[in-house]
Amino acid sequence: MEVEIDALSLAGSPRLAGESKEHIEILAAAPNPLPPIIVHRPTMRVIDGFHRLRAARLRGDTTIAALFFDGDESAAFVLAVQLNVTHGLPLALADRQRAAERIIASHPHWSDRRVASVTGIAPGTVGEIRRRLGPGSADPDERRLGQDGRMRPLDGTAGRLRAGELLSENPGLSLRQVARAAGISPETARDVRNRLRNGEDLLPRSRRRDHDVEPGDEPATEDGSGSPPVPAPCGEPAALRLARPVARARADAAPDRVVLVKRLTADPALRFSETGRSLLRLLAIHAVREEEWDAIIGNVPPHCSGIVADLAVHLSDMWADFATRVKRDITASVG
Known part of the structure; x- marks a missing residue:
């Protein structure tokens, strides 16, 4: 609905440095109507659309199109961060880290991955922020809410051991069956199965009890440490990525694809070019979780099944060639 601009509050922005004057001027000059802003109805505080509101004032408008949100203030802040990470002018890294601090304080039962999916930073960074804010130890019986909406124990040791027993007794069980019976995620069940096949310990060497390792957060690396490197942001210089001595994670223990694609979606270098948007669409198609793949x-x-399998193999070969060529181009640019 149309609301009076003077009735709205601009307090509580997740942007530490305030709005961008240049972006406001660009929006003010836009010939087409801008999307409605989102307003927290109980407080009339703007949740999303600070730049659009400033642009409307710059044009001399007295009203603006708005949608209302009726949740509490902590939920309103989460929504504000989530929307500003995925569209519009992306939040700076410092803004997203500060937002993670506030969300951890208001939603302590959320897992690192869930906070990361909202703020657009790596789960490992969220874990570091959580350790810095709180005590260094946690109750092993504590449970946290994951991205899938399920509560899982902070310490997945018992679930891993139970999964190992199930797979030893019946190797033909699917990952979903094992995960459901052991109370863990399918990704953790996959890691347990791989460890059994390789004769490794079912528990990663680094059991981080002082912050939440959501089941599936600790995929094993080639050296078995269970602590894979966090992928570099899209905007990081190629030379730094190539120079960093990290172990390559196994393909079956890759970082959370959904979170990575969300981070890439917020990168202006991809969002504002036709080829970049095409790449994001292709990546989004494959950013489905283990449960969804099992269902498909x-x-x-x-x-x-034969045709589908042949196409899958052909497409995987195309992606492998794509990865090789992208890495080759990076190497050439560094050289």
């Missing part, structure tokens, strides 16, 4: 595989009609 389980519903492939038998008479189509």
Whole structure:
């Protein structure tokens, strides 16, 4: 609905440095109507659309189109961060880290991955922030809310051991069956299965009890440490990425694809070019979780399975060639 601009409050922005004057001027000159802002109804505080509101004032408007949000103030802040990370003028890293601090304080039961998915920073960074804000130890019986909406124990030791027993007794069980019976995520069940096959200890060497390691957060690396490197942001110089001595994570223990694609979506270098948007669309297609892949595989009609499998192999070869060429281009640019 149309609301009076003078009735709105601009307090509580997640942007530490305030709004961008240049961006406001660009929006004010836009010939087409801008999307409605989002307003917290109980306080009339703007949740999303600070720049659009400033642009409307610059044009001399007295009203602006708005949608209302009726949740509490902590939920309103989470929504503000989430929206500013995924569209519009992206939040700076310092803004996102500060937002993570506030969300950890207001939602202590959220997992590192869940906070990371809202703020657009790596789960490991969220864990570091959590350790800095709180005590260095936690109750091993404590449970945290993951991205899938399920509460899981902070310490997944018992679940891992139970999964190992189940897979030893019946190797034919699916990852979803093991995960459901052991109270862990399918990604953790996959890691346990891989460790059994390789004759490794079911528990990663680094059991980080002082912050939340959501099941599936600790995929094993080639050296078995269970602490894979955090991928560099899209905007990091290629030379730094190539120079960093890190162990390459196994393909079956890759970082959370959904979170990574969200981070890439917020990168202006990709969002504001046609080829960049095409790449993001392709990546988004594959950014589905283990449960979704299992559901898709389980519903492939038998008479189509051969064609589907051949296409999957062909497409995987295309992606492998794509990865090789991208790495080669990076190496050439550094050289």
